[in-house]
Amino acid sequence: MKTEPHTGWRARLPCVSDHKHKLSAYLDGELDLPTRAGVERHLADCQHCSAECERQRLASRAVSHFVVPEVRIPDWRAKTPAARRHLHSPTAMMRRLWATRVSVPAPVAAAACLAILASVPFLLLRMPRPERTPAFPTAPEAASPQIKIVEVPVERVVVVRERVVTRTRSSYGNERTPGTRFRGGLVAGGAYRTGIGPDGSPAAQRVTENQEKPAVIADLAEFTPATNAQLRAVREPER
Amino acid sequence: MLTQEAELFEQEACGEDERLVARVCAGEPALFAQLYRRYYKRVFALAFGMTGRREQADDMAQEVFLRAYERLGTFGGNSSFATWLYRLAVNHCLNYCRSEHRHRNRMVGAEDATSSANAPGPGAEENIASALWQDQVQIRVRRALQALKPDARLLIVLKDVEGLSYEEIADRLNCSTGTVASGLSRARKLLARKLEDLRGKI
Numbered sequence: 001m002k003t004e005p006h007t008g009w010r011a012r013l014p015c016v017s018d019h020k021h022k023l024s025a026y027l028d029g030e031l032d033l034p035t036r037a038g039v040e041r042h043l044a045d046c047q048h049c050s051a052e053c054e055r056q057r058l059a060s061r062a063v064s065h066f067v068v069p070e071v072r073i074p075d076w077r078a079k080t081p082a083a084r085r086h087l088h089s090p091t092a093m094m095r096r097l098w099a100t101r102v103s104v105p106a107p108v109a110a111a112a113c114l115a116i117l118a119s120v121p122f123l124l125l126r127m128p129r130p131e132r133t134p135a136f137p138t139a140p141e142a143a144s145p146q147i148k149i150v151e152v153p154v155e156r157v158v159v160v161r162e163r164v165v166t167r168t169r170s171s172y173g174n175e176r177t178p179g180t181r182f183r184g185g186l187v188a189g190g191a192y193r194t195g196i197g198p199d200g201s202p203a204a205q206r207v208t209e210n211q212e213k214p215a216v217i218a219d220l221a222e223f224t225p226a227t228n229a230q231l232r233a234v235r236e237p238e239r
Numbered sequence: 240m241l242t243q244e245a246e247l248f249e250q251e252a253c254g255e256d257e258r259l260v261a262r263v264c265a266g267e268p269a270l271f272a273q274l275y276r277r278y279y280k281r282v283f284a285l286a287f288g289m290t291g292r293r294e295q296a297d298d299m300a301q302e303v304f305l306r307a308y309e310r311l312g313t314f315g316g317n318s319s320f321a322t323w324l325y326r327l328a329v330n331h332c333l334n335y336c337r338s339e340h341r342h343r344n345r346m347v348g349a350e351d352a353t354s355s356a357n358a359p360g361p362g363a364e365e366n367i368a369s370a371l372w373q374d375q376v377q378i379r380v381r382r383a384l385q386a387l388k389p390d391a392r393l394l395i396v397l398k399d400v401e402g403l404s405y406e407e408i409a410d411r412l413n414c415s416t417g418t419v420a421s422g423l424s425r426a427r428k429l430l431a432r433k434l435e436d437l438r439g440k441i
Contacts, residue, residue, distance in 0.1 A: 024424035028398065030405045030416075055431035056424070062434050063384070063399035065376045068284045069293055076275045076304070 015048045023053045027060060256320035264312055271311070275304050278321065281401075282328045288396035289332040289389070291381040299335060303328045318410075325411050329393065336389035383433035391426035398423055 019042040025031050026039045043050045256274060263271050282303050287296035307324055314323055384392050397408045405416040412419070 021421060021424060024427055025405070025420045028405070028423075030420065052428070055435075056427040059395075059427045059431040059434060060399050062376070062380050063395055063430070065373065066288070066380050066384070066400055067377060068287050068400070071280065071283050071293070071297070073276055073279045074297070074301070076272045 015046055017042055017046065017049070019043075019046075020049050020052065023049060023056055027053065027057055257316060260311060260314055260320055268308075271308055274307075274320070274324075278324055279304070282324070284401065285325075285328050285396065286332055288384070288400045289336050289392060291385050299332060300328075303331050306331065322410060326413070329411055333389050333393060336392065379434065383430055386433055387426060387429055391422065391429060394419065394423045394426050395430060 019039050022031060022035065022039050026036060031039065043053060256277075259270050259274055263274075279300060283296055283300045286299040286303070287293065290296050290299065303324075307327055310327070314320065318326075384395060387395070393412075394408070397403050397411065398405075403411070405419045408419045409416045
């Protein structure tokens, strides 16, 4: 629909209809039929929105000329060291930090700093002693490339080590009550794979259908003796 | 025979990416190269749309995959791997472009224009003229895109370059479709002002 641009005082009159906010969705075909019909009726009457619709159509058509050049996929291993150096360089990290900053009024920032400084001694006294937790394979490169996995169906696994829960939600998303003693790890039947863990010691890993966060039990002694024997019996022929 | 895009959809629907991720986390890091080859062009296209320069887009794509590799253990399976990777790429590109925008580093090199000149033959002059015009339009469009704020530019790239629907964009950006619609409307309004001189020529 071709229209002439407004001139003079008409050009300064804004459209007050709600339809002007739907022009983009109308051009992209994202409106349902009744809404689309309403926008079309409005465009037939409103020269301002009609002209705006044409301008947006031009912009969309222009971007369709944007051509992404053909690219040869570079070798993953060859480019990783340079990318890692750039990604973890102090300049890049400061840039990321600066890009995500939030503007706060100076008095609020000063009050927040004072509150944090005042609470430091209190937090130090209340801080729980860190406990050794199993190493999770969050960094794929930390796993040994020589790991040998043997599938072992195990009826029940109980991790003997206990700890005091401090968080309300475990790393698996399960709810916990702070202050209770929790037999940490995996308390369930299922299939397990044994092999060498990230730190070179014998390890077992649970295999599930919906494996959200595989946990590596770093120490086979954490299993019950019966489970240990079962796992060892399978591992022995592999040595 | 399926096209490449259709093949990608089939693999996503079957959860093959998620199985690959589980195997990488279980101690087979070499398998990550499969995911890299599968999604590199899509990430590159996003980075190129945001930066307008091939070299920068290449570097940014590498960084995105490196971050994905380092954070693979945090992939919870709540969304598909493609969506997770795309969100990572969007955030990385946005952070980079926001800082670049502040430093007013928006130069587009003429050497980045992709020439569409054909082989010589009858009407070769017209083809060359047409190709040069296409290059000029491309450069104008890229400069206009680079002049937008990164958030507006991202919406234009996701919709008009990548061809995603409003729902897909909202999913990638973790917002509502209404926000996408209004943001896109504002972005196109700004872009149209910068491309006013191309009216009637494309």
